Amino acid sequence: MMNNTPITLKFLAEKLKMSVSTVSKALNNYPTINAYTKQRVQEMARELNFTPNKSAINLKEKKSRIIGVVLPNLLDHFFTRSIDGIEQVATQNGYNVIISQSHDELAKEIQSANMLLRSRVDGLIVAISKQTQDFAHLNQFEHMGIPVVYYTRNPSFNLSCHKVLGNTFQGCYEATKFLIERGHTKIAYLGGPKMTNFTHDRFNGYIHALKDNDVPFSAKFVAYTDFDKENTIAAIKNLFADPDHTPTALVAFKEPILFDAIKYLKSSNHPNFDKIESIGFGNNAFINYLDSPPIASIEENPESVGENAIKLLLRLITKEIDMKNHQKVMVDCKLVVHG
Amino acid sequence: MMNNTPITLKFLAEKLKMSVSTVSKALNNYPTINAYTKQRVQEMARELNFTPNKSAINLKEKKSRIIGVVLPNLLDHFFTRSIDGIEQVATQNGYNVIISQSHDELAKEIQSANMLLRSRVDGLIVAISKQTQDFAHLNQFEHMGIPVVYYTRNPSFNLSCHKVLGNTFQGCYEATKFLIERGHTKIAYLGGPKMTNFTHDRFNGYIHALKDNDVPFSAKFVAYTDFDKENTIAAIKNLFADPDHTPTALVAFKEPILFDAIKYLKSSNHPNFDKIESIGFGNNAFINYLDSPPIASIEENPESVGENAIKLLLRLITKEIDMKNHQKVMVDCKLVVHG
DNA sequence: AACCCTATTTCAAACGTTTGAAATAATGGC
DNA sequence: GCCATTATTTCAAACGTTTGAAATAGGGTT
Numbered sequence: 001m002m003n004n005t006p007i008t009l010k011f012l013a014e015k016l017k018m019s020v021s022t023v024s025k026a027l028n029n030y031p032t033i034n035a036y037t038k039q040r041v042q043e044m045a046r047e048l049n050f051t052p053n054k055s056a057i058n059l060k061e062k063k064s065r066i067i068g069v070v071l072p073n074l075l076d077h078f079f080t081r082s083i084d085g086i087e088q089v090a091t092q093n094g095y096n097v098i099i100s101q102s103h104d105e106l107a108k109e110i111q112s113a114n115m116l117l118r119s120r121v122d123g124l125i126v127a128i129s130k131q132t133q134d135f136a137h138l139n140q141f142e143h144m145g146i147p148v149v150y151y152t153r154n155p156s157f158n159l160s161c162h163k164v165l166g167n168t169f170q171g172c173y174e175a176t177k178f179l180i181e182r183g184h185t186k187i188a189y190l191g192g193p194k195m196t197n198f199t200h201d202r203f204n205g206y207i208h209a210l211k212d213n214d215v216p217f218s219a220k221f222v223a224y225t226d227f228d229k230e231n232t233i234a235a236i237k238n239l240f241a242d243p244d245h246t247p248t249a250l251v252a253f254k255e256p257i258l259f260d261a262i263k264y265l266k267s268s269n270h271p272n273f274d275k276i277e278s279i280g281f282g283n284n285a286f287i288n289y290l291d292s293p294p295i296a297s298i299e300e301n302p303e304s305v306g307e308n309a310i311k312l313l314l315r316l317i318t319k320e321i322d323m324k325n326h327q328k329v330m331v332d333c334k335l336v337v338h339g
Numbered sequence: 340m341m342n343n344t345p346i347t348l349k350f351l352a353e354k355l356k357m358s359v360s361t362v363s364k365a366l367n368n369y370p371t372i373n374a375y376t377k378q379r380v381q382e383m384a385r386e387l388n389f390t391p392n393k394s395a396i397n398l399k400e401k402k403s404r405i406i407g408v409v410l411p412n413l414l415d416h417f418f419t420r421s422i423d424g425i426e427q428v429a430t431q432n433g434y435n436v437i438i439s440q441s442h443d444e445l446a447k448e449i450q451s452a453n454m455l456l457r458s459r460v461d462g463l464i465v466a467i468s469k470q471t472q473d474f475a476h477l478n479q480f481e482h483m484g485i486p487v488v489y490y491t492r493n494p495s496f497n498l499s500c501h502k503v504l505g506n507t508f509q510g511c512y513e514a515t516k517f518l519i520e521r522g523h524t525k526i527a528y529l530g531g532p533k534m535t536n537f538t539h540d541r542f543n544g545y546i547h548a549l550k551d552n553d554v555p556f557s558a559k560f561v562a563y564t565d566f567d568k569e570n571t572i573a574a575i576k577n578l579f580a581d582p583d584h585t586p587t588a589l590v591a592f593k594e595p596i597l598f599d600a601i602k603y604l605k606s607s608n609h610p611n612f613d614k615i616e617s618i619g620f621g622n623n624a625f626i627n628y629l630d631s632p633p634i635a636s637i638e639e640n641p642e643s644v645g646e647n648a649i650k651l652l653l654r655l656i657t658k659e660i661d662m663k664n665h666q667k668v669m670v671d672c673k674l675v676v677h678g
Numbered sequence: 679a680a681c682c683c684t685a686t687t688t689c690a691a692a693c694g695t696t697t698g699a700a701a702t703a704a705t706g707g708c
Numbered sequence: 709g710c711c712a713t714t715a716t717t718t719c720a721a722a723c724g725t726t727t728g729a730a731a732t733a734g735g736g737t738t
Contacts, residue, residue, distance in 0.1 A: 006483075006724095008723095008724055008725085018688085019689080020688090020725085021687080021688060021727075024727085025687090028726085032685075032687085033687080037686080037687085051483075053398070053725070055459060056693090056724035057726080058394035058725095059398055059695090059725075060725050060726050061693085061725085061726080062345075074413060074422060075420070077414065080413040087439070091450070096437055096454060096458060099436075100426070115435060118390050120393055140388065143388075259625075286625040286628070288598075288602070289625070289629055290628055290629070290630075291629075345694095347694055348694065348696095359696095360697075360717075360718060360719075363694095364717090367696085369697095372716070376717085392695070394693085395695040395696090395723090396696080397695095397723090398695075398722095398725090399694085400695090
């Protein structure tokens, strides 16, 4: 049952007693090839299950039809959902996707990048690791003429590059506004790691929503944390430190972190726990199972972010957009009210 | 800044005024090449940032150093975690991984398979879709001499193939035994879709644990569901239908389904809800946030399953194991007690 | 039947590597 | 200084495609 001679153009040509080029052109539907010849070739190809060798084609065409994706990890649903968007558009356009996780380590990111460079990817989509400060390993792609699109996590806003971002300003603005409209005036903001541009836009959205609705801002209602649970608890303790002036609502930069916060507040028997309404970024499916769920979620539309990233990348690959002409695409968030 | 002439062996050879083969051999550290020559070549290669063209190498070597992975989706943490294992071992051995989601649709799975075949992957790791009954699209790999390892979800147990599976029998046995040891005698079993081999081993584990510990089996305590919430609720209603004879514990085939079950039981104000102890397969990170969490989880060690799958595949690729000599690897589960 | 189109097929080079065989250079023995 | 080794480098073919240019075949026209 196992076929030992690999089915190549040459093999088909010999079987059909014609030249390799005729076979190639017949399969690629060249107009100069006789209709009957085409038919014969195509039939034989189907019969023998001919599959063109991509390496040979890539070598000839000087491209790989592979898109590289480097991202921190696949456990974060934001990233896995974004891959759905990337994969779909890529496949539609005949591209394969190689995904590589950096696990938020620079060393691993460099290794991934080099591996993808060797594979001669036609383009790269990156969400950088937390440790990434230097971009040599990513810049080398552009030096070789391979376009790079940064998505979500990207070099500080000053550095010019192609980027596709969730509109976290708008997302946070709408969440804050929603809480204000529900009557809250004491809305706390729980931000993420300061070093990344994780939190800057979100915070501005919060601030602007307060301002636009004449709700006074209080520095006491702002705290920062990261992905560590203990730090989140510390931040929450801080926000609720003054018993005469505790928040009645909370906006958080990421949902699992918000869950930690809620859990702590509940366990600490905060007197008005039931009244506190909260919103975080993410719209995690597990919200359904929480007893004290956030009142709403800021849906970041990761599929759409991924889709926009690959669409931009494809336009850079086809040179429809010049690589030097740096693009910035914003994808709006959507407030999803639960229950 | 952008380099236009691609850096190839030829280019290096011209710059160094030597032949292409010398350059190639110098870079590959051939013993016949003079040490000084090697040094000069390697320095120049580094300086010009030479990156060998993988397509050319693949063409020459008749292999791609790419492993294809086809799985239902990336939203299930079992699969994303298994990828961690696959990726790690693959990278260590110089292989790239192309992941393709079938979204549990046969048509998409066929498309993915064909795409990977064109890419001349050196091997394939598959978790089949729910719809897959016919295996022509996967068998063609083996016909071309490309080994295929099925993992987790695999053709019915009769069909011979290479497979790596979680030991769900043992997992379910231990969970049931654990509940018995905690004094339960009325333990319900909530199984998954019957058509897949999803549930067969699990159920046997449950049965054997009861038998080995002289706990009587009752058909009333067995119900089946799938990933649909309504069906789960219906199943739970059934299990708890007889008010004189309600289960005090529950073993479920998958965790998110168990969460649906718990949620329903809680909302239905079952009199002894607080006493009910439950265990499901998965060990989902979100358990931390549940108010009425399962007492334990059956950790399926997906990373290890992935690792075993790729390790087996690599041995098939190197022909250390003959493709015809079908292997079956079982990965034990681990009971993780919470709190 | 010589000629010219047009339709169709084939030639041949190229893509960037690898590698066994052949060629050349360097070394040492005498 | 010549020959035989050995060390080192180069040649040339191959991997499986694509594609412009060249060749050939098949008809018509006259």
